[in-house]
Amino acid sequence: MKSLAVEATTLSAGMMMKLKSLAAAATTLSLGKMALKSLAVKAYCHFAISLLCFNVLFDLAFFGIPLFLLYKMRILSPTLFLRYTTFLINWTTPIVLAMPMVLSGTKLYCNDVDLLVKAKASESSLLLANHGSRIDWMVGMFVGFARDLGKKTCNCVRVGFVCEAMIQFLPIIGWYRRLVACDIFVWRSFKQDASTIQNNIQDFITAREKRMLFLSPEGVVVDFGTKDFE
Amino acid sequence: MLTLAQKTLSSKCGTRLCRLLLVLSLCSHSHDTLRSSIDACRKFCVDQRYDPFEYVLTPRYKGSLCLLQNVKGPIISVCIAYVRDGKLQNCKLLSPDRVVPDIYTLNEGVGGSPVEVYIHLKRMEIAQDVSDPKTIFLENYKEKDSILKKWDEQLLAGAANSESWMAQFTPIESNRLEFAFYQIIHTLLMIVIGIAVDRLDALAWAFGILFFSVASCHTIGSALNSTSMESVPFETGIKAVVAYWLKAKSQKSKSD
Numbered sequence: 340m341k342s343l344a345v346e347a348t349t350l351s352a353g354m355m356m357k358l359k360s361l362a363a364a365a366t367t368l369s370l371g372k373m374a375l376k377s378l379a380v381k382a383y384c385h386f387a388i389s390l391l392c393f394n395v396l397f398d399l400a401f402f403g404i405p406l407f408l409l410y411k412m413r414i415l416s417p418t419l420f421l422r423y424t425t426f427l428i429n430w431t432t433p434i435v436l437a438m439p440m441v442l443s444g445t446k447l448y449c450n451d452v453d454l455l456v457k458a459k460a461s462e463s464s465l466l467l468a469n470h471g472s473r474i475d476w477m478v479g480m481f482v483g484f485a486r487d488l489g490k491k492t493c494n495c496v497r498v499g500f501v502c503e504a505m506i507q508f509l510p511i512i513g514w515y516r517r518l519v520a521c522d523i524f525v526w527r528s529f530k531q532d533a534s535t536i537q538n539n540i541q542d543f544i545t546a547r548e549k550r551m552l553f554l555s556p557e558g559v560v561v562d563f564g565t566k567d568f569e
Numbered sequence: 570m571l572t573l574a575q576k577t578l579s580s581k582c583g584t585r586l587c588r589l590l591l592v593l594s595l596c597s598h599s600h601d602t603l604r605s606s607i608d609a610c611r612k613f614c615v616d617q618r619y620d621p622f623e624y625v626l627t628p629r630y631k632g633s634l635c636l637l638q639n640v641k642g643p644i645i646s647v648c649i650a651y652v653r654d655g656k657l658q659n660c661k662l663l664s665p666d667r668v669v670p671d672i673y674t675l676n677e678g679v680g681g682s683p684v685e686v687y688i689h690l691k692r693m694e695i696a697q698d699v700s701d702p703k704t705i706f707l708e709n710y711k712e713k714d715s716i717l718k719k720w721d722e723q724l725l726a727g728a729a730n731s732e733s734w735m736a737q738f739t740p741i742e743s744n745r746l747e748f749a750f751y752q753i754i755h756t757l758l759m760i761v762i763g764i765a766v767d768r769l770d771a772l773a774w775a776f777g778i779l780f781f782s783v784a785s786c787h788t789i790g791s792a793l794n795s796t797s798m799e800s801v802p803f804e805t806g807i808k809a810v811v812a813y814w815l816k817a818k819s820q821k822s823k824s825d
Contacts, residue, residue, distance in 0.1 A: 380680035388783050388802050389780040389783045393776050394755055401762070439672050440743065450738055452739045454692055465636060469624075469647070472649070472659060474671060488739065509802075
């Protein structure tokens with residue numbers, strides 16, 4: 340009897356060991372799968388952003404820079420330049436937003452669609468937003484481009500931004516925003532910025548080109564890295 | 570609060586390059602700069618007899634004045650709440666759970682947890698000839714702070730999906746087919762032009778180089794700064810390198 344009991348104990352201990360090793364293997368496997376998935380997602384993100392850059396670079400090189408040069412050489416009037424760049428922006432916007440905003444499943448909701456429709460219909464409007472993310476500009480562009488607002492429909496409208504001067508020097512998107520989108524770039528010096536703002540807004544009013552202007556009056560995104568918390 | 574390196578740049582700000590470097594350095598906010606910004610904003614709130622804001626910083630009302638005076642149309646207050654996996658991303662400023670969504674966060678949605686964006690709009694009544702918008706702005710930001718606080722509470726209580734809460738929102742739909750159509754047309758146009766000028770291989774190379782640059786720039790930036798800051802491509806890398814360079818410069822001048 341004793342030997343039987345010892346055998347049973349040894350057997351169960353062996354089984355427990357096997358089960359434990361199986362569980363460990365399963366955990367390793369699921370961890371491996373998770374790591375693989377996160378790696379695949381990261382690669383997708385790099386691909387999506389590269390494609391975004393590629394598309395914008397193409398539009399900038401083939402359409403944006405020629406338009407800008409024609410405008411600078413005074414062959415195009417400011418009115419025509421703004422009109423053509425609006426066409427170009429409406430052509431580029433869906434390809435900028437396609438992967439990050441649409442295919443990734445991002446969902447947008449608004450509490451006052453009527454007000455949004457009014458803002459889009461008016462010649463110029465100013466939207467003062469909190470600065471809780473680095474994608475406020477994409478949300479702004481999406482809202483400007485959206486035509487189906489619940490039960491209401493409206494036209495897409497050009498969206499401009501008041502942003503830090505550094506953005507215009509960043510490759511591709513920064514150059515596009517500077518040369519095509521005619522955003523307002525501020526150096527955070529009242530003397531210099533006031534005239535830039537006035538001239539930019541006046542150009543759009545004179546050309547009767549509709550635009551929604553986005554500004555985050557906070558000016559800074561509070562974004563601590565994990566190292567900061569450590 | 571400028572660092573020593575920033576002060577040196579500021580004193581030599583005559584040239585455009587120095588000015589650019591100064592702006593770059595000011596944009597690559599270090600931990601200390603951010604912390605002092607938050608403290609300054611809180612102090613400002615107390616000075617103005619407001620409770621310190623927890624979810625937003627105080628607005629720079631002086632810089633916005635010029636815009637208010639020039640824009641002819643409606644002025645609208647926008648408060649955006651970013652929600653992912655049932656958590657408010659732009660939660661309290663000093664919370665370790667705070668995540669600042671960037672382009673990578675959006676794209677990561679394909680992995681199964683997309684970002685939900687809730688936009689609160691409210692018309693602001695501001696006279697065109699306003700000379701001091703401080704009170705209007707502070708009141709507006711107090712409201713934004715309370716909206717985000719409410720969002721945080723609703724999500725923590727698990728009540729954000731309730732019908733009564735969601736009834737205030739209308740979804741902004743995107744036409745997937747239209748976006749896909751634009752993408753396909755655009756790609757076809759690039760290929761056609763590539764074939765026409767007999768440079769299809771150059772296009773492929775250009776995309777490969779872009780992919781490598783985007784990936785390496787982001788990886789290096791994230792490693793240096795321990796956070797992704799991609800509002801536009803390459804930003805994480807560029808800002809992180811500038812911040813690292815400034816830090817090294819400050820440390821060197823301290824040791825000298």
